[in-house]
Amino acid sequence: MPELPEVQTIVDDLQKELPGRRFLGVEVRWSRSIAAPGPHQFERLLIGRSVESLGRRGKYILLRLSGGHTLIVHLRMTGALLLGPCAEDSFARVIFTLDDGSYLTFRDIRKFGRLWLVSDESAVLGTLGQEPLSADLSAADFARMLRERRGALKPLLLDQRFLAGIGNIYVDESLFEAGLHPMRLATSLNADEAERLYHAVRAVLQRAIQNRGTSFRDYVDGFGRAGGNVPALRAYGRAGQPCLRCGTRIERTVVAQRGTFYCPRCQRPGA
Numbered sequence: 001m002p003e004l005p006e007v008q009t010i011v012d013d014l015q016k017e018l019p020g021r022r023f024l025g026v027e028v029r030w031s032r033s034i035a036a037p038g039p040h041q042f043e044r045l046l047i048g049r050s051v052e053s054l055g056r057r058g059k060y061i062l063l064r065l066s067g068g069h070t071l072i073v074h075l076r077m078t079g080a081l082l083l084g085p086c087a088e089d090s091f092a093r094v095i096f097t098l099d100d101g102s103y104l105t106f107r108d109i110r111k112f113g114r115l116w117l118v119s120d121e122s123a124v125l126g127t128l129g130q131e132p133l134s135a136d137l138s139a140a141d142f143a144r145m146l147r148e149r150r151g152a153l154k155p156l157l158l159d160q161r162f163l164a165g166i167g168n169i170y171v172d173e174s175l176f177e178a179g180l181h182p183m184r185l186a187t188s189l190n191a192d193e194a195e196r197l198y199h200a201v202r203a204v205l206q207r208a209i210q211n212r213g214t215s216f217r218d219y220v221d222g223f224g225r226a227g228g229n230v231p232a233l234r235a236y237g238r239a240g241q242p243c244l245r246c247g248t249r250i251e252r253t254v255v256a257q258r259g260t261f262y263c264p265r266c267q268r269p270g271a
């Protein structure tokens, strides 16, 4: 599933091409891809509007349009938002025709992705927590947030109401980087550990953005290209391989119903 770095990469790609483009038409091939409003209202409200800017909030792509509306896209498992000349694709669920003759295609093999066209972004984004890369989020803020939350680190970091944009891959990478066990209680971290986790989350996400995201299977950027971050992964997907820090074999377990990779030596349950 695309997480913050993949979504940011797509947004950065589309930001180069989309601002100023106007929607001439939209073909909805799978109506359930449109979460709100209904497909006919969606088309009626969209056509004629132009893209003013792109943005991201958590794992959501935001296309801010003329007239104060925002087209919001969540890719979920296999969604992609592709800009290009050709729209012929059996997995295309929604195809937008742009005024320069190009197409913006929402492609989604498993059909879990969703689009919204809203005048009030908070109707969709209102429950999201802090942006982990925000300049407004300090290490002290983050430590305070951890102290106030019950539960273990991994499910907490996956909770979009706590931090917005992190999913399974970058949680495991961040906890490895910080040397913290996924089941450690958030309230059990001392000040040094909380600060380590803060810097680890940001470093892992920034590195992945520099590498244009992690592509295992489906993720592609705004032009259909795979990301380059897989070689940078140090825990996720490395079960049985030696820890790059201590040589112990990376283990795979299940935490919060998610496959979880960690080093049993570098990330001890109580340390």
Ligand SMILES: [Zn+2]
Pocket: 243, 244, 245, 246, 247, 248, 263, 264, 265, 266, 267
């Ligand atoms: Zn290790």
